[in-house]
Every structure is written in structure tokens, then in C-alpha cells.
Amino acid sequence: MGDSDEWKNYVNDPRMVCKYSSKCYQKNPEHHKRFKHPPLKIGKAINRAKGRLSPYARPSPRGSPARQERHLSPSGNSEETMTKSDDVTVDSKPEQVDKPEPEDQRVIELPENIAFYDKSTDNSLLKELFLVEMPDDFFKFFECISECGKTFEETLSSVNLMAIGPFELLMGKLPNLDNKELYLVHWRFFYDPPEFQVTKYLFRRIVIFLEEKKDSQYHIGYFRDDPKETPVFVASNDCEKNYHITPMACNLFGAVYKYLQNEKKHSPFTSMACQKLMDKVKGYAEKNNISLEEFNMKKRLAKVVTKSLHGAGIMVPYDKKTQLGYRHLAETDASLKKMFEKLEKATSKTEKMEVLSELQPVITNINIALDESDFGTGIEGGIALFCSGLQELAQPAMRLAWLNLPKLHNDVWKVEADTPDH
Numbered sequence: 001m002g003d004s005d006e007w008k009n010y011v012n013d014p015r016m017v018c019k020y021s022s023k024c025y026q027k028n029p030e031h032h033k034r035f036k037h038p039p040l041k042i043g044k045a046i047n048r049a050k051g052r053l054s055p056y057a058r059p060s061p062r063g064s065p066a067r068q069e070r071h072l073s074p075s076g077n078s079e080e081t082m083t084k085s086d087d088v089t090v091d092s093k094p095e096q097v098d099k100p101e102p103e104d105q106r107v108i109e110l111p112e113n114i115a116f117y118d119k120s121t122d123n124s125l126l127k128e129l130f131l132v133e134m135p136d137d138f139f140k141f142f143e144c145i146s147e148c149g150k151t152f153e154e155t156l157s158s159v160n161l162m163a164i165g166p167f168e169l170l171m172g173k174l175p176n177l178d179n180k181e182l183y184l185v186h187w188r189f190f191y192d193p194p195e196f197q198v199t200k201y202l203f204r205r206i207v208i209f210l211e212e213k214k215d216s217q218y219h220i221g222y223f224r225d226d227p228k229e230t231p232v233f234v235a236s237n238d239c240e241k242n243y244h245i246t247p248m249a250c251n252l253f254g255a256v257y258k259y260l261q262n263e264k265k266h267s268p269f270t271s272m273a274c275q276k277l278m279d280k281v282k283g284y285a286e287k288n289n290i291s292l293e294e295f296n297m298k299k300r301l302a303k304v305v306t307k308s309l310h311g312a313g314i315m316v317p318y319d320k321k322t323q324l325g326y327r328h329l330a331e332t333d334a335s336l337k338k339m340f341e342k343l344e345k346a347t348s349k350t351e352k353m354e355v356l357s358e359l360q361p362v363i364t365n366i367n368i369a370l371d372e373s374d375f376g377t378g379i380e381g382g383i384a385l386f387c388s389g390l391q392e393l394a395q396p397a398m399r400l401a402w403l404n405l406p407k408l409h410n411d412v413w414k415v416e417a418d419t420p421d422h
């Protein structure tokens with residue numbers, strides 16, 4: 001059986017995904033009856049010099065000393081006990097078994113002699129790989145920047161931008177992998193939920209006036225409420241700073257134009273290149289009736305059921321008459337942030353368990369809401385736990401948020417959620 005056949009069998013397997021993925025060393029037959037594990041054959045690590053898959057190995061931006069310890073599981077004494085109920089709970093005792101390395105510190109192994117897809121603008125292939133169709137502005141932006149006299153990459157590089165993710169197929173630099181799950185985490189940054197698809201990455205060159213001598217993790221991408229529909233807006237995030245998703249514009253042209261305006265003000269070494277590209281983007285947009293306006297977040301907040309901790313808001317089916325579909329969390333965002341800060345600063349098991357005990361009523365109330373079909377509450381709660389960036393809350397975040405997304409938006413987000421965190 002080939003690698004692709006193994007992967008298809010794995011994807012179609014109805015069992016729950018083991019949270020340890022390929023790192024699991026369980027030999028218990030009962031464990032393997034309940035949980036599925038990805039194919040073992042992935043290959044050796046890709047040459048780091050190629051740098052195209054570097055985010056897979058990027059460490060957590062919140063790697064505090066406390067988080068380097070073996071984490072306490074908020075999901076129960078064992079993975080098996082968790083499956084006895086759909087409820088997500090915070091256990092009162094830490095796990096006693098040895099654990100693999102935390103998910104966010106794993107390095108994904110890829111074939112040593114890797115092949116790449118030929119240059120292509122085939123939207124059906126993009127959908128096959130990334131599970132969503134790309135909007136028209138994606139292809140028009142590539143056409144616009146390619147007309148600047150240099151290559152697409154060189155033009156963006158002149159203003160400290162690098163095209164990544166789906167753009168790599170258009171440039172002929174997308175790896176051709178048997179394990180298709182890796183495309184779903186390709187260039188996915190630390191705080192990026194499944195709804196946020198990255199297309200651009202800001203890299204800071206080492207120049208005299210910068211004290212920072214490592215690449216920025218500021219990135220730009222599409223945000224979708226529904227995988228079947230076009231993106232709602234283009235947003236940015238800098239996961240070195242926080243989890244906040246900042247809406248920029250309705251399309252890539254507006255988002256990049258806004259970025260160029262800001263870059264021109266703060267980077268004298270690239271100001272001329274920024275102005276030149278701004279003129280090109282503006283001229284192409286006017287010629288093709290493409291708006292450069294910033295996204296109106298006030299209008300969106302009037303439609304969403306809640307702003308959510310990352311600030312982008314969530315859209316779920318909600319019946320105002322029956323009030324079915326969503327209810328508010330038991331705690332405010334401010335109080336949840338305080339709990340997350342206390343958990344991150346906790347240095348002993350006792351301190352951690354005290355904070356986890358404070359969080360338990362929140363999760364219990366979310367489970368009650370889910371039992372009563374208020375799936376939006378599960379998504380909001382899961383997003384909040386995800387935004388904490390804490391390993392102790394990774395599993396409840398998964399089960400509360402993205403395992404409930406399929407109930408609202410088919411199986412596309414489920415595949416994203418089932419993909420191991422890298």
C-alpha cells in the first residue's frame with residue numbers, strides 16, 4: 001500500500017485522533033481500538049537551508065520556564081477516560097505517565113529529496129491541498145505584483161514581505177507531499193485558528209536601526225467564517241506579541257496597501273520601494289474596480305454573536321426567539337485573561353491545580369451549553385483557551401472549539417482540527 005493510500009485510509013478512519021499523533025508509544029490494544037494514528041512513514045527532516053517549512057520547527061513564542069516543565073493534563077488521568085464522555089473536564093490530579101514532547105515543540109520530518117509542484121494557478125488543486133477555494137483577488141494580486149519588472153518574490157522582498165502558503169503553488173515552490181495533512185499546518189503560526197489562512201509573512205532584515213535580530217512573526221492572511229464561502233476579510237497577527245487577529249481590508253490589495261503605508265512611515269530603507277509598489281497596487285486596483293478600503297469591523301460586530309478573545313468575532317447559527325445556538329461564557333474575557341496569566345506564572349503543581357480548579361466551572365458550563373445545542377459557546381470557549389497559548393489547555397481547546405465546528409460548517413474545519421498541532 002502506498003503512502004497516499006495509507007493517508008486516505010487514515011483520513012477516512014472514523015476513530016478519534018490520538019492527541020499524541022505519531023509520537024504515541026501506547027501498545028494497549030484498547031487504546032488503538034479507540035484512537036487512530038497517522039502513518040509512520042514521513043521520511044527524514046528536510047534540509048533546513050531550504051527554509052520553506054521553517055514554521056513547523058518554530059518554538060512557541062510563549063515558552064516561559066514554567067511551560068518547559070512536563071505539563072499537567074486538564075483533560076483527565078488518561079486519554080481513554082476522556083472518551084467515556086463528550087464533556088471536557090479539568091482533572092484534579094496530574095498525569096503520572098511520561099509524555100512525549102509538547103506538541104508545539106515537535107519538528108515535522110519530511111522527505112530528504114523533496115519534490116515540488118510545477119507552477120500552477122489551478123484553483124481546484126489549491127482546494128484539494130488546502131481544502132478551500134481561493135478568491136479572485138488572490139490570483140489578481142499575483143498577476144499585479146508579477147508585472148512590476150521583477151519576480152513576484154523579489155518585488156515583495158523589496159518591501160520586507162514574503163509570499164507563503166498557497167502562493168507557493170503559483171511560484172512553483174510548494175512541496176509535493178504524500179502526507180496531505182501537512183498542507184493544513186504549512187506556515188500556520190502559533191495563534192492561528194483554522195479560520196485564518198496565511199498568505200504573506202513579514203520578515204525583518206538585519207539592518208542597523210533594528211535591535212531585533214530575528215525574523216518577525218507578523219503575517220497576513222484570509223479569515224473565513226465558513227470554508228464553503230469566500231473570506232470575510234484579510235487580517236494580520238503577530239504571534240510574538242499576542243493572539244489578536246486584526247482585520248485589515250476586504251481583499252489582499254487593500255491589506256497590502258495598508259501595510260505599505262505603515263512600512264513606508266517606519267522603514268526609511270524601504271520607503272521608496274513601498275511608494276513604488278503602492279502606486280502599482282493602487283493603479284491596478286482602480287483599473288480593475290478593486291476596493292482598497294479598510295475593513296469595517298463595527299458592521300461585523302453587529303452581526304457576530306460575540307467578539308471572541310482573538311477579536312475577529314465568531315458567526316454561528318442563532319435563533320433569537322428560542323435563544324438556541326449560543327449563550328455567553330460564565331466568565332468575562334478579562335477574568336479569563338487573569339486566570340491564564342496566573343496559570344502561566346504558576347511554578348508548582350499545587351499552584352497550577354488551583355488555577356485549573358478555577359477554570360473547571362467555566363468548562364462545565366460550556367459542556368452544559370453544548371448538551372443543549374449551543375455550539376457557539378463551545379467555539380467561543382475553545383478559542384479563549386486556544387488564545388491562552390498554554391499547553392495545559394491545549395486539549396480542552398481542541399475539544400471545545402474545533403471539534404464543534406463540523407456541526408456548524410461541515411467536515412472541512414474538522415480536518416483542520418484533527419490535524420496535529422505543530
